[in-house]
Amino acid sequence: MAGFWSLILASTALACSFQNPKQLRWGCDEEGGAPYCFLDQNLQRVGFEVDIVRELEKKIGTTIRFTQYGFESLIPGLLKRDFEFAMNGLEILPERRKSVYFCRPYFLYRQQLTVRKGETRFENYESLIATKLMKVGTMDGTAAEAILIRDGVNHGSYSTPTEAFRDLELSRIDAVLIDLPMAQRYAGENPALAPAGKPFAPGRYAIAVHPENETLAKAIDQAISDMITDGSLQKILTQWKLWDEFNAIHLASATSASDWQFETAEEDAPWTVSRYLPLLLDGTRVTLVLTLSSFALALCLGLGIATARLYGPKPVQILAVAYVEFFRGVPLLLLLFFLYFGLPSVLASIGLAGLGEWITPFGAAWLGLGLTYAAYEAEIQRSAIQSIPQGQWEAAAALGMTRGLTFRRIILPQAVRIALPPTTSDLVALFKDTSVASAITLLELNKQYQILAKSSLKFVEIGIITAILYLLLSLPLGLASRALERRLGAGHGK
Amino acid sequence: MANKSAESPGLAIHITSLKKRHGDREILRGVDLRIHPGQTVALIGPSGGGKTTLLRCLNGLEVFDHGSVRVGDCTLNALSGQSIEIARIRRSLGMIFQDFQLFPHLTVLENVAAAPIWVLGENAKEARDRSIHLLDRVKLSEFANRKPMQLSGGQKQRVAIARALALKPLGLLCDEITSALDPETKHEVLAVLEDLKRDGLTVIMVTHEIGFAKRAADRVVLLAEGNIAEEGTAAEVIDSPKTERACKFLARVLG
Numbered sequence: 071m072a073g074f075w076s077l078i079l080a081s082t083a084l085a086c087s088f089q090n091p092k093q094l095r096w097g098c099d100e101e102g103g104a105p106y107c108f109l110d111q112n113l114q115r116v117g118f119e120v121d122i123v124r125e126l127e128k129k130i131g132t133t134i135r136f137t138q139y140g141f142e143s144l145i146p147g148l149l150k151r152d153f154e155f156a157m158n159g160l161e162i163l164p165e166r167r168k169s170v171y172f173c174r175p176y177f178l179y180r181q182q183l184t185v186r187k188g189e190t191r192f193e194n195y196e197s198l199i200a201t202k203l204m205k206v207g208t209m210d211g212t213a214a215e216a217i218l219i220r221d222g223v224n225h226g227s228y229s230t231p232t233e234a235f236r237d238l239e240l241s242r243i244d245a246v247l248i249d250l251p252m253a254q255r256y257a258g259e260n261p262a263l264a265p266a267g268k269p270f271a272p273g274r275y276a277i278a279v280h281p282e283n284e285t286l287a288k289a290i291d292q293a294i295s296d297m298i299t300d301g302s303l304q305k306i307l308t309q310w311k312l313w314d315e316f317n318a319i320h321l322a323s324a325t326s327a328s329d330w331q332f333e334t335a336e337e338d339a340p341w342t343v344s345r346y347l348p349l350l351l352d353g354t355r356v357t358l359v360l361t362l363s364s365f366a367l368a369l370c371l372g373l374g375i376a377t378a379r380l381y382g383p384k385p386v387q388i389l390a391v392a393y394v395e396f397f398r399g400v401p402l403l404l405l406l407f408f409l410y411f412g413l414p415s416v417l418a419s420i421g422l423a424g425l426g427e428w429i430t431p432f433g434a435a436w437l438g439l440g441l442t443y444a445a446y447e448a449e450i451q452r453s454a455i456q457s458i459p460q461g462q463w464e465a466a467a468a469l470g471m472t473r474g475l476t477f478r479r480i481i482l483p484q485a486v487r488i489a490l491p492p493t494t495s496d497l498v499a500l501f502k503d504t505s506v507a508s509a510i511t512l513l514e515l516n517k518q519y520q521i522l523a524k525s526s527l528k529f530v531e532i533g534i535i536t537a538i539l540y541l542l543l544s545l546p547l548g549l550a551s552r553a554l555e556r557r558l559g560a561g562h563g564k
Numbered sequence: 565m566a567n568k569s570a571e572s573p574g575l576a577i578h579i580t581s582l583k584k585r586h587g588d589r590e591i592l593r594g595v596d597l598r599i600h601p602g603q604t605v606a607l608i609g610p611s612g613g614g615k616t617t618l619l620r621c622l623n624g625l626e627v628f629d630h631g632s633v634r635v636g637d638c639t640l641n642a643l644s645g646q647s648i649e650i651a652r653i654r655r656s657l658g659m660i661f662q663d664f665q666l667f668p669h670l671t672v673l674e675n676v677a678a679a680p681i682w683v684l685g686e687n688a689k690e691a692r693d694r695s696i697h698l699l700d701r702v703k704l705s706e707f708a709n710r711k712p713m714q715l716s717g718g719q720k721q722r723v724a725i726a727r728a729l730a731l732k733p734l735g736l737l738c739d740e741i742t743s744a745l746d747p748e749t750k751h752e753v754l755a756v757l758e759d760l761k762r763d764g765l766t767v768i769m770v771t772h773e774i775g776f777a778k779r780a781a782d783r784v785v786l787l788a789e790g791n792i793a794e795e796g797t798a799a800e801v802i803d804s805p806k807t808e809r810a811c812k813f814l815a816r817v818l819g
Contacts, residue, residue, distance in 0.1 A: 459665075461661060461663060461665040462665060462667065464625055464661070464665065465659075465661060465665035465666075465667070466667075467624075467625065467654070468623060468625065468654060468658070468659035468661075468728075468737075469654070469658075469678070469679040469683060469727070469728075469731065470651060470654040470655050470679060470683040470731060471679065471682060471683055475682055475683075479678070479682060480667055483669045484667075484668065484669050487669065
């Protein structure tokens, strides 16, 4: 059990709200690359965003702690309050703006097309589109990807710029379209590569904050404004060779509002299956892990309660009955809310605040589902055990078996076979009930569906795919348990 | 005939003024019975006369209110949970039930080998070999890997006998072991039981098979309304009953 809990801890960061104004957590992917935030040769974390964060600390008067987070999960991580703000070359995209608040932009990027030196088939992005034959590399979930999708360009999305430029050198792709800072950093000093055409399609990098955290949003907005006014931002960008004419002219007037004069490409970035399916699959994985782990808890606990009710001393029997009636009667949603939002303060009030910090969305969902379904399982297993004829106990007793031995070797194996069909439907019910955990911010399948459907407004399309994913999981569950039933049930009877 | 030789391996069973009540109903009203090692005793009598209860008192499946039971060198007293004594008795006194009570989730072989492995702690291989041998004796070794539900009633009861013998008991308690069987399969079971007599086991059987009792039992005990109404050799009790109650019962069962 301890191992399981530490696993949960390791995999899911704590969902704490902005409790300590003296310390902020900054969500960022240091594997995303230079010049944003990366490790130098001495394994020191450097980058122009690191410098901006240092300046933010001074301006806001807090310390800021770096929190490593996958680039593509930064927005969900922020929503889940694994950190207070995300800053990692996050482009202001329409779908993102729907879920988070973007502060004042701190840099204006443009897209740069990079090709192999000596490329003659096309000379810029327009002529590349005209050929309709070229394959272009870019990064996952970026504005450049949205542009390529919009223009119907055959493209491949990489998770790091290094991979994209390596494949360009290896002629696996014909060009790379990527934000200018990355193009300069990764291709600028490579003699085999060269820029093609001028930078185009400007966009804004901004710090993302949870929409409900207005205090912090205002503080960061003010700090960025101050940094623009006092020249500290220009100084940092110049040091990193990022300050250019475009930023000099437009950065001081750029806001995070949706109608920015230069943005056209991003507004109609389409939500394709390849864009949302990975997120749905991620949610499917969480749903599956939650189902199996909480059902394991329900089975073990249920058996304990069933035996306590059948064979325990009177007070224990009463407790077992009370447990079953309580957890069968309390709505799961209420229980999850209590465990996730209420329990930490209860624990804090009895001096166990440390324990409350362990309650992650996954942990609370696991416990809530496990406790609830243990009550159902206890009843199923109790009636199964009671349905074994008294004669079986007597036959075993007459052979010199003790009650404990008889229970383990004779009664329980038969009871399991009887309990299997109702337990199976219990498992499927629990599987579907995992969707309730979306109410406590757990990013399981249903929650992912909600986020994606709201971002893309494709409620029907994504809804159907989500339903198919649920069915793809529940049908095998049913088939597998029926197969198990047949195998265990063979030769059953007197 | 009534007394087997002293070196018989069977158990001596002494029942002394045994009383048992169930609520208001007196089921046993002071039963005294001495069974010598190696004897085969048939308990007959009308339903509700206390035959099965008497049998179940001998291996501790029922507690009794008064009197004592001595099986070999173990003694059970009234109303006491003497688990150590009971455990010893159960190892030396096998029991076979009317409704078989084989373990349905185990194979025939596993049913027989279960107690030797789990209770006696015998080596699994050895226990299985011995179980095959016992199944051979009840002529069911080719069914070793079947599940009980694939067997006929007579076959099931023979497995139950092999299972009881697997603990190497010195005596057997048989509770109407042919009552649930059709006439054709009854004799398979009775034949096995007769064969066991040669081993010198003490056998106490509750039975309605008057013919079999007459042929196989050394002694016949007629139990009615919680008392021993009559006892003696089969010839004495069945052919020339002395009490009115015995006459009535025998007239009814013999038609």
